[in-house]
Amino acid sequence: MKRKIAFHLNCLEQGGAERVVSNLANQFAREGYDVLLATEWYGENEFSIDREVRRVHVGLREGDEKKSRIAQFLLRVKYLREFMKKERPDILIAFAQRANYRALMAAPGTGIPVLISIRTDPVGHYDALSDKIQIPLLFPRAAGCVFQTEGQRDFFAPYLQENSRVILNPIHDKYLGVPEPAERKKEVVQSGRLVDFKNQPMLLQAFIQVHKKHPDYILKIYGGDSFDGTKEILEDIIEKNDAGSYIRLMGASDSLEKDLTDAAVYAFSSDWEGLPNALLEAMALGLPIVATDCPCGGPRTVMEDGVNGLLIPIKDPKALEEGINRLIENPGLGEQLGKNARKIGEIANGEAIFRQWRDYIEEIVGGK
Numbered sequence: 001m002k003r004k005i006a007f008h009l010n011c012l013e014q015g016g017a018e019r020v021v022s023n024l025a026n027q028f029a030r031e032g033y034d035v036l037l038a039t040e041w042y043g044e045n046e047f048s049i050d051r052e053v054r055r056v057h058v059g060l061r062e063g064d065e066k067k068s069r070i071a072q073f074l075l076r077v078k079y080l081r082e083f084m085k086k087e088r089p090d091i092l093i094a095f096a097q098r099a100n101y102r103a104l105m106a107a108p109g110t111g112i113p114v115l116i117s118i119r120t121d122p123v124g125h126y127d128a129l130s131d132k133i134q135i136p137l138l139f140p141r142a143a144g145c146v147f148q149t150e151g152q153r154d155f156f157a158p159y160l161q162e163n164s165r166v167i168l169n170p171i172h173d174k175y176l177g178v179p180e181p182a183e184r185k186k187e188v189v190q191s192g193r194l195v196d197f198k199n200q201p202m203l204l205q206a207f208i209q210v211h212k213k214h215p216d217y218i219l220k221i222y223g224g225d226s227f228d229g230t231k232e233i234l235e236d237i238i239e240k241n242d243a244g245s246y247i248r249l250m251g252a253s254d255s256l257e258k259d260l261t262d263a264a265v266y267a268f269s270s271d272w273e274g275l276p277n278a279l280l281e282a283m284a285l286g287l288p289i290v291a292t293d294c295p296c297g298g299p300r301t302v303m304e305d306g307v308n309g310l311l312i313p314i315k316d317p318k319a320l321e322e323g324i325n326r327l328i329e330n331p332g333l334g335e336q337l338g339k340n341a342r343k344i345g346e347i348a349n350g351e352a353i354f355r356q357w358r359d360y361i362e363e364i365v366g367g368k
Contacts, residue, residue, distance in 0.1 A: 004034040005361065006089035008058070008080065009099045013043030014224070014252070015193070016277050017095045017119040020169050022047035027170075027354045029053050038083050038092075040076065045224065045252070058083045081106035090365045091115055091143070097125060104138040113143035113364050121272040121296040122155035143364045146357075148275035151297030165360050168302070169275050170353035174257045175284040176345045181262035184331070186217045188324055189263040189287075191256050192270075192278045194234065194249070195226035199292075199315065203269040204237045204247060206320040211246055214328055219267075222259060224252035261285050264334065265327045271314050273298045280348055283308065283341035288334030290323030292316075302348075308340035 007025055012018045021037070029035045029052040037049065040059035049055065058079045064072060080102050084092060093115045094103035100116040107114045116139070118126075126135065139145075139156070145164040147153040153161050188207060192198050200221060207219040225231045231249070238247050253259050260266065266282040268291035273279075275298040282289055283302065289309035291299045305311040310326065312319040327334040346352075 002032060002034050003362075003365070004036070004087070004089045006036040006038055006084075006087065006092045007095065008038045008092055008103050009095040010040045011043040012037070012039065012046035012049070014045050014047060016169070016274060017117075018047055019172075019277055020119075021095050022049055023170050023172065023350060024354065024357060025053045026050045027350060028358070031354075031358070036087060036089060038080060056083055056087070077102050077105045081110070084110045084112050088112070091361055093117065093361070095119060100142075101134055101138060104141045107141065114141065115144045115146065115361065115364060116142045117146040118152045118156075118274070119148065120274045121294075122152055123295060124272070126155065144360065146360070149297040149301045151295060151301075152274070155296070165356065167356045167360070168348045168353060169277050169280060170350040171277075171280050171284050171345060171348045173350055175281045176349055178257055178261055178285055180286055183262070184264045184334075185262050186214075187263045188217060188219045188265045188267055188328075189222065189260050190220075190267050190269065190278075191222040191253075191260060191281070192276070193223045193226045194221070194230045196228055196230050197271050197273070198230075199269045199271050200230060201233050201237060202315065202317045202320060203267055204234060204243070206269075206317040206324065207247060207267075208237075208241050208243060209317075209321045210324050210328070211243070213325060215246075217264070217328065218246045218248065220248050220250050220259075220263075222250045222253045222256060256281065257285065260287060263287060264331070265290065265324050267320065267324055268292060268299065269320060270294045272296070275301060279303075280344060283344040284348075286338040286342040288327045288338045289341060290320065290327060292320075302344055303341075307337070308343070309337050 007021050009021055025035050029050050035053045037055045038058045064075055091113050092103050094100045095117045096119050103114045139160055145160055147166045238244050266287040266289045268279050270292055272294050292314045293300055293311040294314050303309040310323045312323050
């Protein structure tokens with residue numbers, strides 16, 4: 001009998017959790033599972049899903065936006081519960097904070113196990129007063145939990161740690177096996193949304209100093225606007241430093257496996273992350289990388305300083321400047337780090353990650 005599994009998240013707008021869900025949903029469908037995606041709304045720029053994956057709207061309906069915030073929250077739980085009772089999936093897999101809470105509230109009495117997933121740094125996202133009330137009430141109901149890093153897992157109580165797995169994000173196939181470039185361009189690159197926690201202003205400040213020493217190098221940042229004001233901050237830094245000729249905001253790209261592959265340095269500047277897909281992709285491409293050692297341990301989970309990249313403290317533009325200069329001035333070191341970084345593809349390819357998720361899901365469903 002074909003297993004039916006359902007994923008629940010807000011939408012498929014381009015972000016880290018959404019990318020993982022779309023990849024997993026497509027993979028499970030290709031393996032013969034009946035796959036549903038229960039989402040709250042439709043975004044403007046979403047990841048694609050295969051035709052075999054069935055998407056169901058479980059968010060607010062016409063007229064609900066006029067109701068109070070509490071009423072809307074309860075309606076979201078109600079609609080998700082109705083979906084669960086109608087579709088009867090063998091398991092519901094929730095991604096990200098609000099989806100985790102909704103799924104655990106909707107599940108009682110349905111007989112459907114809920115697997116939750118933590119996708120960000122718990123500090124600042126799971127430690128508000130409302131979280132401290134909801135987590136002890138809801139998380140013991142979870143049939144299991146998937147973390148991206150040990151740092152995430154260690155934040156939570158032992159009962160959840162013991163009932164969990166740490167599973168890396170899957171790297172898209174297009175980043176795997178890309179040939180090494182014959183020659184690297186004099187470019188420093190970064191990929192990812194223009195958003196405050198990625199601290200791209202620090203990268204610009206560091207690179208302005210790098211450019212004084214290496215005026216033939218340019219910086220390219222590939223990423224769409226999150227509309228939180230970061231893009232305007234970056235544009236202001238570029239204008240005030242007359243840096244438009246050597247710092248370029250490239251916008252979002254669907255061909256990063258081509259855009260990034262021959263860069264001299266990949267610079268990762270985040271203050272915090274879960275497990276950043278962009279960093280995994282840069283590693284898979286064999287790029288020389290300098291990255292902030294940000295909480296909750298995403299870079300440190302996949303990188304060892306001086307072995308497959310350079311790890312630096314967060315919020316330290318001087319350290320970032322020095323790291324970029326070191327890789328520019330020591331291309332042999334960069335090539336060795338990049339060669340070692342490529343090995344991430346051996347453990348984080350789509351098939352390997354899919355098997356870990358599949359085995360955990362089958363363990364939960366088999367034991368329910």
